[in-house]
Amino acid sequence: MAQINKPTEYFNTLLWTGNSTDNRVITGVGFQPDLVWFKQRTGANVHAIIDSVRGTAGTNYTLSPNNTNAEFDWSGIFKDIQSDGYTVGTDTAVNSSGNNYVGWNWLASNTTASNTDGSITSTVSANTTSGFSIVTWTGNATASQSVGHGLGAVPKVILTKNTDNGTQPWKCYFSEVGNDKYLQLNTSDVPATSGVWSNTTPSSSLIYISNDTGVNGSGNTILAYCFAEKKGFSKAFSYTGNGSTDGSFCYLGFRPAFILLKNADRAENWFMFDNKRDTYNVADAYLNADASTAETTLATVDFLSNGFKIRTSGAYANFSGSNIIGIAFAENPLVSTAGVPCTAR
Numbered sequence: 221m222a223q224i225n226k227p228t229e230y231f232n233t234l235l236w237t238g239n240s241t242d243n244r245v246i247t248g249v250g251f252q253p254d255l256v257w258f259k260q261r262t263g264a265n266v267h268a269i270i271d272s273v274r275g276t277a278g279t280n281y282t283l284s285p286n287n288t289n290a291e292f293d294w295s296g297i298f299k300d301i302q303s304d305g306y307t308v309g310t311d312t313a314v315n316s317s318g319n320n321y322v323g324w325n326w327l328a329s330n331t332t333a334s335n336t337d338g339s340i341t342s343t344v345s346a347n348t349t350s351g352f353s354i355v356t357w358t359g360n361a362t363a364s365q366s367v368g369h370g371l372g373a374v375p376k377v378i379l380t381k382n383t384d385n386g387t388q389p390w391k392c393y394f395s396e397v398g399n400d401k402y403l404q405l406n407t408s409d410v411p412a413t414s415g416v417w418s419n420t421t422p423s424s425s426l427i428y429i430s431n432d433t434g435v436n437g438s439g440n441t442i443l444a445y446c447f448a449e450k451k452g453f454s455k456a457f458s459y460t461g462n463g464s465t466d467g468s469f470c471y472l473g474f475r476p477a478f479i480l481l482k483n484a485d486r487a488e489n490w491f492m493f494d495n496k497r498d499t500y501n502v503a504d505a506y507l508n509a510d511a512s513t514a515e516t517t518l519a520t521v522d523f524l525s526n527g528f529k530i531r532t533s534g535a536y537a538n539f540s541g542s543n544i545i546g547i548a549f550a551e552n553p554l555v556s557t558a559g560v561p562c563t564a565r
Contacts, residue, residue, distance in 0.1 A: 231324075339367075462540055
């Protein structure tokens with residue numbers, strides 16, 4: 221497997237302070253993002269997600285990971301994707317004067333293509349180098365269906381949302397949880413046992429779905445963000461909590477830039493850490509993916525050259541015997557293909 225030596229060409233975190241100026245251009249991503257996840261840090265406000273497959277310049281197809289709302293037009297938040305960032309409005313969720321913000325950004329292909337690999341035709345923007353694709357399809361409410369994801373590798377994490385249905389949760393596949401369960405990104409719930417994925421592990425070309433409304437509602441547009449593991453860039457992880465401040469070490473093969481984790485055995489929040497909001501160990505600035513609350517600090521994790529080590533006994537990340545799952549993206553690979561090692565921060 222080819223290794224990614226410069227992860228910031230495919231994923232990057234951007235920070236800014238609001239100034240309440242309309243049509244403000246936020247730059248510094250380093251590429252033209254296809255998926256942008258925003259959150260106000262200094263106040264309680266919803267998470268907001270935009271992607272290039274559902275929306276184009278002048279349209280505002282916004283979703284909130286922390287609730288079940290259907291896709292909506294939020295004209296005050298997002299105006300356009302730029303070659304190195306995005307244009308935003310004046311809404312408090314993204315650009316209120318004096319407030320601090322974070323945007324997590326992923327690169328797909330900057331284009332879309334029709335994919336007929338599955339029984340349902342999908343629209344896909346796929347980056348096979350970084351193992352990330354954005355997929356949409358129209359549900360038909362029929363059991364035992366399949367959808368092409370375009371990655372050419374098996375996705376380990378899939379985040380799905382019925383964008384037309386405001387009661388359906390985000391239904392998420394994690395390989396470390398299994399193909400007979402799903403997690404909800406918008407709640408702290410433990411995995412639900414369900415046949416959402418037709419009890420079938422995704423393949424290198426297909427996602428398998430049932431007639432569940434969340435992933436296959438009749439006539440509804442369904443969205444999926446698909447992530448395969450790539451050496452030096454991304455890893456779907458799992459570790460067992462030990463209940464100690466001298467917590468578990470999780471090997472990734474890279475120094476992480478972003479970590480999303482969840483205790484899969486307990487009703488605990490989703491926790492988000494990154495290397496821009498926290499520049500030294502112990503990393504303590506966190507946001508909850510399933511809540512609109514402001515950024516809070518709680519000493520949790522050391523970002524190391526080859527993974528991360530838990531530094532809390534808190535149940536959310538280290539309850540003894542619990543299965544903690546998540547996904548991480550890299551700042552630097554452990555060793556580049558040029559032989560340059562990554563040092564601890």
